[in-house]
Amino acid sequence: MSTHALGRQTVARQILAEISGRAADTIITSTRLSDLGLDSLGRLTLAVLLEERTGRPLPDDELISVRTLDDLERLLRPTERSA
C-alpha cells in the first residue's frame, strides 16, 4: 500500500472522527457509520469533506452502498491506483 493510499485512509478516519465527535483511534475498519450516529445529513457532510480533502468526486450513488469505514476506504482506493 502506498503512503498516499495510507494517507487517504487516515483522512477518511479523521473526517469520521470530526463528524461523530469520537477519537480517531477508536474507529476501526469494521465500524459502521450508523454506529457513529451518522444520519443521512452526516453522510452528506462526510461526502463533501472527503471530496474537498481528497479531490475525488463522491457522487451519491457511490456513497449509498458504504456501510463501514472499510467500505469507505475501498471506495477511495481505485481512484488512487488510476491516478
Next chain:
Amino acid sequence: MNQFVTDVVVAGSGLLGLATAFELLSRDLDVTVIGPRTGDHAGQASRAAGAMLTVFSEVEADHDPQRVSLEVGERLAARTGYEAWLDRVGTASKQAVRLVPGVWVIGNGYGPDDTVNLRAIAKAAETHGCRAEFAAPTDVPGLAPQVRAHEALWLPDEASLDPVLLVEALATVLSANPRCRWLNTTVSTVNERGEHLAVDAADGSTVLAAHLVLAAGAGTTGLLAPALAEQVDAPPLRSGRGVSLLARVPFSLPAAVRTPNRGFACGSHMVPRGDGTIYLGATNRLSTESDYGQPAALDEIATLVHDASAELNTTIRGAGLVEVRVGHRPVTLDHLPLFGRTGHPMVHLATGTYRCGVLLAPHAAGIVADGITAPSSTSAHPYSPRRAMHLPALDDLISGGTRGLVDMLCQPGGSLPPGTREMLERFLEAALHEIAAGTSTRAVAMRRLWQRAPMVECLPLLLDAVGRIR
C-alpha cells in the same frame, strides 16, 4: 429455490400495500404481498402514524391555493368513502375498526400564524361544503395546557382511528384469502424476464408477475434493477422521519386535539386510542436517505413530551409510557403522492403520501387498481408518477422559509425579546443566501443537500449542515 407466478406483486406491507392488495383481490386478481408480516416493522410509517383523517387541518394559509384545492379535493374523496371501506374490511376480517369522529384544532400564542391558519382550515372546509365550527378552548375535552389556547376549531368531518388495528384487520383478510400469498420477507431486486417481472425476495424466492405495485415507502424505487429503474423513471422520494409515542393518561379524550402545522412539522397532537391510552405526535425531520434502523433519540422524545404538555395537557408529563415509535413518511419533492402507472406499463406506485397515508390508502388503492385493470383511466390523474414537477429555486425557498426556521428553533415555550424575532428571521435569510452563493465547503454542502432534496423541509437541514462543518 421457490418460484411462484401471480397476477400482481405488492411490495410493502404498510397500509398502502395492504389496502392495494385488498382492492386487487376484490377485482378477481391473484396477489402476492412481499413485506414483513411479523417483527418490529422498524421505520414503517403506518404503525407510527397518528392516523387522523385530516382532510382540512393540514392546510396552511401560505400554501398555494391550487395545491390546497387539489389536495383537499382528493382527501375529501378518500374521506367520503372511508366508512364504507372500513365496513368492508371489518366484515371480511370480523374485526371492527372504530372511527372516532371529529378533530379539534387549537390556536395559541406559540404559533404566530395560528389565527390565520385556523381561518384557512375553516375556509377550506366551508369551500367544500363541510362544517368548521369555532368554539371556546374551554369546550375542548382533554385540553388543559400550560399555555392558554385562544381559540379552537371543531372539524366534525375529520376523524381518527388506530392504524395498528387497521393493519391487523387487513392482514387477517389477506391471510385468509386463498388468492393471496404473503411472503414474510422483503423484496431484494426486480428485473424484467420475458413478459414478466421477476421479483426476487430476500428469502430466496422469486415471484413472476404481470404487474408490480411498489408500496414500500421512501425505499421503494431502490428495489428496482438499474435497467428497469431507468424505464420506470420514478420521481425521487425522500422521507419525513417522525417519532411518536403511546402513553396511558389520567384524563378522558373523546376526540383528537391538534395544533395547526408548525415549523415544517405537523404540530402537537393527541389522539385517543382507547383504554385510557393516547397517541402523541409527532416530530418531522427530512431524511435524504432511508435510515430506518435509527432508533428514537431522547431529544426527539423530550420534544414530544415538552410540546404536548405545554400545548395540550400538562398531566401528560406524569403519564405512563407505553411505546415509542419511529416512522418514515414517504414524501415527493412536490409533496403530492405517487399513485398509478409509471413509465413502465407493468410497474405501479402507491407511495409519497407523506402525512396523509392512512386517509389516502383506500383512495390510492382504487387509483392503482384502475391503472392495472383499466390502464388508460388514470394516466392524467394529478398524482400520476409521470406528472411534471415544478421545483422551487433555493433562493426562493430561503426567502420564504426563514419564518418557519425561527418557529422551529423556538419550539413551544421558547420566546425571544420583542422585535428580535424579525431580526433573527432577516439575519438567517441573509446568512443562508450569502453561504449558498459562496464557494466554501459549507456552500458546497448546502447546494448538494439542496440538489438531493429541493423542498422546504430541507431548510432545517441546511442550517444543521452549515453548523456541522467546523
